[in-house]
Amino acid sequence: MKNIAVIGSGTMGNGIAHTFAQFGYKVVLIDITEEALTIGLATIAKNLDRQVSKGTITEKQKKEILLNICKSTHMESGVAEADLIVEAATENLQLKLQIFRELEVFAKPNAIIASNTSSISITQIASVTSRGDKVIGMHFMNPVPIMKLVEVIRGYATSDDTTSRIMELSANLGKVPVEVNDYPGFVANRILMPMINEAIYTLFEGVAGVNEIDTVMKLGMAHPMGPLQLADFIGLDVCLAILNVLHDGFGNAKYAPCPLLVNMVMAGKKGIKSGEGFYNYSKGVKEATVAAKFSKF
Structure with missing residues (x-):
């Protein structure tokens, strides 16, 4: 999984995009308006500046990280090449269901689709797709670039292969993934x-x-x-x-x-x-x- 799409450029979405880009992944950050994307990218740049000032990355690394991120206001083209799509929209069930209905159409057949939901059922989200085995929860903590935990939530149909791949991927981001089952609120x-x-x-x-x-x-x-x-x-x-x-x-x-x-x-x-x-x-x-x-x- 080298190509990542992140849906939503708010606090969680831009933090997730920042983290993937920092670890060398190519990221498409998707939102409905250019204004939202501009604010999201400005937040990433500001947080990278903070890392530079603390000496955790160099100015050159900051520029490379930003080059790993591109933006899109079009769902279809934004997710077309993604191996992993992370939905980080507002914590609203109907909105998430609508996004997953669209992803069912636009995402590659073998793409894994994850939700950053902090409480909503992964099983319910997956029910509007025909690929429940490839739908999973990736609940990052805020601020994403700093916090180590990722709750990896298995829906009723999530496969062992999808789970193991997301556990490994999370570890590759310097996170500590914890596998949990799909019940309201998960663990955190x-x-x-x-x-x-x-x-x-x-x-x-x-x-x-x-x-x-x-x-x-x-x-x-x-x-x-x-x-x-x-x-x-x-x-x-x-x-x-x-x-x-x-x-x-x-x-x-x-x-x-x-x-x-x-x-x-x-x-x-x-x-x-x-x-x-x-x-x-x-x-x-x-x-x-x-x-x-x-x-x-």
């Missing part, structure tokens, strides 16, 4: 999201404020960042979408998203991406907000 988010949701409930119920909750978890549990800051980093809309998948998939009330999270997403407070969530980022620094105005605190 099945454990992480209830913790984040409980932190939001702790704020909502007036037990403590934003800084206090995050400080307890950082200093008491040795977490690199508190759960409320992490939720901002992931995106509160993404957290809500994953919790809804867990709640719908298991039918268990313990996964029901906190009303405060629902209100904040409806109000457009989505975390870093919107400039405000549990913290305010508009001044270039992280300041705790009064998210508690919607809570009992």
